[in-house]
Amino acid sequence: MPLPVFDPLDHPHASRRQVVYARRGMACAGNPTAASVGLQTLLKGGNAVDAAVAMAAVMPLVEPTGNGLGSDAFVLIWKDGRLYGINGSGPSPLAATLDAYRARGFTEVPAYGVLSADVPGCVAAWAEVAKRFGRMDFKDVLAPAVDYARRGFAVSPTVSLLWARAEKLYSKFRADPQFEPWFEHFAPAGRAPKAGEVFSSADMARTLELIAATEGRAFYKGVLAERTAEFFEAKKGLLTYEDLASYVPEWVEPISVNYRGYDVWEMPPNGHGITVLMALKLLSGMPLGERLKAETMHQQIEAMKLAMADTAEHVTDPAAMRVSVDELLSDDYAARRRALIGPEALLPQAGDPRGSSTVYFCTADEEGTMVSFIQSNYRGFGSGIVIPGTGISINDRANNFRFDEAHANCLAGGKRPYHTIIPGFLTKDGAAVGPFGIMGGFMQPQAHVQVVENLIDWHLNPQQALDAPRWQWTGGRRVEVEADMPANEVLKLARMGHEVTVKADLTQMGRGQMILRAEDGTLAGATEKRTDGQVMCF
Numbered sequence: 085m086p087l088p089v090f091d092p093l094d095h096p097h098a099s100r101r102q103v104v105y106a107r108r109g110m111a112c113a114g115n116p117t118a119a120s121v122g123l124q125t126l127l128k129g130g131n132a133v134d135a136a137v138a139m140a141a142v143m144p145l146v147e148p149t150g151n152g153l154g155s156d157a158f159v160l161i162w163k164d165g166r167l168y169g170i171n172g173s174g175p176s177p178l179a180a181t182l183d184a185y186r187a188r189g190f191t192e193v194p195a196y197g198v199l200s201a202d203v204p205g206c207v208a209a210w211a212e213v214a215k216r217f218g219r220m221d222f223k224d225v226l227a228p229a230v231d232y233a234r235r236g237f238a239v240s241p242t243v244s245l246l247w248a249r250a251e252k253l254y255s256k257f258r259a260d261p262q263f264e265p266w267f268e269h270f271a272p273a274g275r276a277p278k279a280g281e282v283f284s285s286a287d288m289a290r291t292l293e294l295i296a297a298t299e300g301r302a303f304y305k306g307v308l309a310e311r312t313a314e315f316f317e318a319k320k321g322l323l324t325y326e327d328l329a330s331y332v333p334e335w336v337e338p339i340s341v342n343y344r345g346y347d348v349w350e351m352p353p354n355g356h357g358i359t360v361l362m363a364l365k366l367l368s369g370m371p372l373g374e375r376l377k378a379e380t381m382h383q384q385i386e387a388m389k390l391a392m393a394d395t396a397e398h399v400t401d402p403a404a405m406r407v408s409v410d411e412l413l414s415d416d417y418a419a420r421r422r423a424l425i426g427p428e429a430l431l432p433q434a435g436d437p438r439g440s441s442t443v444y445f446c447t448a449d450e451e452g453t454m455v456s457f458i459q460s461n462y463r464g465f466g467s468g469i470v471i472p473g474t475g476i477s478i479n480d481r482a483n484n485f486r487f488d489e490a491h492a493n494c495l496a497g498g499k500r501p502y503h504t505i506i507p508g509f510l511t512k513d514g515a516a517v518g519p520f521g522i523m524g525g526f527m528q529p530q531a532h533v534q535v536v537e538n539l540i541d542w543h544l545n546p547q548q549a550l551d552a553p554r555w556q557w558t559g560g561r562r563v564e565v566e567a568d569m570p571a572n573e574v575l576k577l578a579r580m581g582h583e584v585t586v587k588a589d590l591t592q593m594g595r596g597q598m599i600l601r602a603e604d605g606t607l608a609g610a611t612e613k614r615t616d617g618q619v620m621c622f
Contacts, residue, residue, distance in 0.1 A: 101612075105606055113143075114615035126447075134225050141229035159507060160507045162453060167338050171205075171334045176498060198321030200481075201479055202501070235284060247277060266468050287474055312478075338350065349511065353401075353409065355505065363529070365415075369418065393432040428580055444507070448607050458507045458521050468480075524592070563585070
């Protein structure tokens with residue numbers, strides 16, 4: 085891909101950050117310590133996969149506000165001229181039935197506590213990815229994470245802010261015994277750590293050593309699994325040792341659409357990466373307007389509304405889906421949905437195609453391997469459940485299920501829910517262009533579309549594409565826009581029927597990274613203004 089070379093300082097609405105260029109290797113993350121771990125691994129002779137797994141292992145320590153050792157993960161890997169995908173999301177516990185929740189007085193899956201958890205998948209995904217494509221010993225890959233957990237790291241500013249918000253949120257649960265370990269582990273001084281303060285966790289260090297020594301097995305069939313199951317049983321949760329022991333991540337075929345000559349790749353359901361592809365198909369058949377103009381943003385927003393309405397209705401565990409990926413991505417269905425877009429804001433409804441907090445990071449090496457990696461507990465620290473003595477914080481991903489037997493995404497035992505985390509990847513003419521991703525719950529597909537169009541349609545460089553002002557559809561006709569969006573265009577959106585709110589809090593608009601490879605092999609990396617990100621390279 086030709087990389088734009090014009091000076092971002094001369095471009096309106098661009099930040100003062102520059103693209104980072106390198107030749108031999110690169111690691112991009114929303115956290116400086118994690119990016120450093122990626123570079124350390126590359127310099128030790130590891131490949132991009134080793135570097136990505138090393139970063140994944142340290143992320144639960146350095147950015148616990150977005151993920152934990154009890155997270156899920158999805159990974160796209162470009163290796164030897166082919167793209168691979170691994171689904172590291174876990175299913176609900178086998179005992180997680182509607183009747184089980186109703187018997188406890190629930191009419192929906194709670195957002196916090198032991199009943200919000202699914203089987204964690206990320207540790208198994210680390211081990212599987214490293215075994216298949218890495219070249220370093222697993223112990224060596226996880227060694228930096230162990231070291232930082234034991235010796236501590238300096239908390240970065242955005243993480244400190246999100247940590248303090250979480251401590252305030254969980255304070256309402258202080259009297260509930262199931263949340264006591266969270267406060268003991270993540271607020272040992274009675275508060276969240278401030279920016280620049282050193283945080284360490286001997287518990288997490290020991291846990292990571294066990295994971296490293298057993299290539300993840302201890303997490304699912306050993307002492308860590310036993311401790312997890314014992315805690316859930318004691319607190320009347322549903323997750324069992326058998327649920328953990330039976331878990332295996334799934335290798336899957338990534339899905340794509342061609343958008344103006346580039347293939348945009350996402351993971352297949354149960355994730356909502358297909359939302360990105362559906363929206364891009366709608367937009368590819370519409371005349372291209374000017375960037376950041378109200379008419380252009382209106383088209384983007386309306387296409388995104390329709391795609392998100394469809395995925396909310398149809399996407400879940402593939403075994404339970406009633407429509408296929410091919411049906412959702414068909415040209416005929418895209419044409420029918422595109423015809424609904426007019427000059428005014430719509431209230432979206434799902435069609436029938438038949439006849440929040442995460443961490444994202446990416447790596448690249450001089451051999452051509454590139455990795456797009458995303459990992460999440462779902463909401464911040466997740467369920468608020470920490471397994472005592474381990475530093476394992478558990479996801480709240482079961483909260484994504486519906487409580488409606490007629491819905492495809494209805495809660496059932498042993499089923500994976502609709503999932504929000506999505507790594508992205510670009511190729512052109514069968515060659516890798518590079519990994520990209522933007523964390524942030526239901527903002528993720530919306531940011532993917534905006535960043536892809538910034539790159540392909542308006543030829544922004546990676547840093548500009550990430551830093552450009554964003555909008556976010558939040559339901560109905562409601563749209564949030566960042567404060568640096570042109571004010572006159574915001575007013576025009578309102579006149580089109582959009583209920584627009586200007587947001588000053590950049591943490592709610594996604595936080596992402598990207599690495600693109602030029603035709604001569606040069607790497608161009610970026611990490612955006614909304615995070616504490618760092619690009620490290622050599």
